[in-house]
Amino acid sequence: MKIRIFSATLFVVLAGLFTTGCDLDRYPSDMSTVDHIDIGNLQSITLGTYAKLKEEYHYKTLHQVGEYGGDNVALSGPTSDALQYIYRYERQTDNYYTGRVWRFTYQMVANVNKMIEELEGFGTDDMKDAALVQHLHGENLLLRAYLYFNCCNIFGRQYMDANGPENNLGIPIKTVSDVDYYPPRATVKEVYDQILADATLGAAYLKRDDNSPERDNTMISQEVAWAFLSRIHLYMGNWKDAEAYADSVINSGSYELLTGDSYKNYPQHVPESNKETIWCIRMVKDKDYKDYYMDYYSVGSMYSIRDGHGWGEMFPSQSYLDLIREYPQDLRFGFIEEQYDAEDPRMWMVYVDGDNYVTKTVRQSGTDYIIVEDPGLYDNSTVQKEEVDGVTRYYVEIGNVRYDVWVENALSFTKALPARYILKCSYQEHQGQLYSPVLFRLAEMYLNRAEARYHQGDLQGAIEDVNVIRRRAGIPERAVADAINNDRILQWVLDERRLELAWEAHRKYDVFRNRQTLDRQYPGQHLSASNPMTELAPDDVRVIEYIPQAEINVYPIELVQNP
Secondary structure, three states, X not given: OOOEEOOOOOOOXXXXXXXXXXXXXXXXXXXXXXXXXXXXXXXXXXXXXXHHHOOHHHHHHHHHHHHHOOXXXXXXXXXXXXXXXXXXXXXXXXXXXXXXXXHHHHHHHHHHHHHHHHHHOOOOOOHHHHHHHHHHHHHHHHHHHHHHXXXXXXXXXXXXXXXXXXXXXXXXXXXXXXXXXXXXXXXXXXXHHHHHHHHHHHHHHOOOOOOOOOOOOOOOOHHHHHHHHHHHHHXXXXXXXXXXXXXXXXXXXXXXXXXXXXXHOHHHOOHHHOOOEEEEOOOOOOHHHHHOOOOOOOHHHXXXXXXXXXXXXXXXXXXXXXXXXXXXXXXXHHHEEEXXXXXXXXXXXXXXXXXXXXXXXXEEEOOEEEEOOOHHHOOOOEOEEEEEOOEEEEEEEEOOEEEEEXXXXXXXXXXXXXXXXXXXXXXXXXXXXXXXXEEEEHHHHXXXXXXXXXXXXXXXXXXXXXXXXHHHHOOOOOOHHHOOOHHHHHHHHHHHHHHHOOOOOOHHHHHHXXXXXXXXXXXXXXXXXXXXXXXXXXXXXXXXXXXXXXXXXXXXXXXXXXX
């Protein structure tokens, strides 16, 4: 196998795990080699792995699977892009995006494995250098854990699947640089054991002292390790440890929740100056915008059109809108931008009837809304209203069947949906679709801790963490006494997680790891396709993606395909 380390560009790819039929080329002219390793090489090669994470078909697909596979989004119509197959759960053995995730994951793992071996044997008497080597060791262990975590969640079932992690296949685990070693698929339990071992040891190596190198939130630190360990243990159902690691991050004093307009403008900040971000993939203004085609092929390009760039075809789902509309003052409305129709001055009411949106013209009369368009369709020609928790909610009735409505100025339609742009993944430093994907942030830690506390019977503690997030959003707090039963408290936690972490690639996993059914009973392209998908149970075979067939074909031993 040909091993090339591109140090000149800090872009490192050791030959892919599943590439065959090539020779070892040890001295290409523009490359470092493992025979001539020094501190500078170790730093550069590690930075190369970070750079590889930027590759848009890697981080973009991680986002697509986590978010397009959930219930926060609705695709407005058909598209020629393979993303529609992820959205509709129409798995392909040759899907371009999932194929890139598999291939890039193992390319980066090969690189990290070699670095870990070099770091384990690297000796120096200089305290600063020794601290740097230890830190780099920790970074590479965390990178390997992060890569395996994401890959296993895409191609393997959730750890808490009813069948048990020891009975479900995950992905191959390779922790050595031996190019002739081809491991079989491990179980989900075995993969998570490796992830946990790497992340735990990495956290220990990342411990800070006076000799430790400076790191910001664009690189791995001990706090990143703690945040990741909190998420790992949450996914495994290790509630005590999930809470403890979230505690460590929250109590570190390194981060704070943004508030007010600063929070509503979360994606616009320079990443290093964002006090809530724990770790992000850093995209640089102007340079990365050009190098990574950030105008039409970034995470945010499907969600909005900014300064003329983007597609703007994936909108908030109706079920997400119903949830956030419980309190119109919610600051998280700032991540949604209605696209009003400049040529249509009407006011309308809009509601869902079956698979479609219905819009009817209304006019305001004092505090009421009168139905102007087809009033005879409704039991009352005035839009009905009620007060719930101090919030006015509107509805109409047809034959005593109730439809909740939203009254607003008329919007533009994109294909079959009213256009509402999602702004959470674009406009960094006011540049179009530029976005530094946020991998961990402080709000998640409160929500991790809330869920972990609930499962340990600390209901009050769970609600207190939920209320930290609700206070920041500017909406009423919850109280344990208001819950009908304990299950309702868990749903409050998950609802808050859905609202807060929307469009950050969590939703699919949050649904299925809690063994819930994905509910897609709202308008969108998933219903108009030839195989409409309204619900998906956590044990459905479509929950996990097919392993790319091309990788199976070249693998020297049997690589079992997903059912």
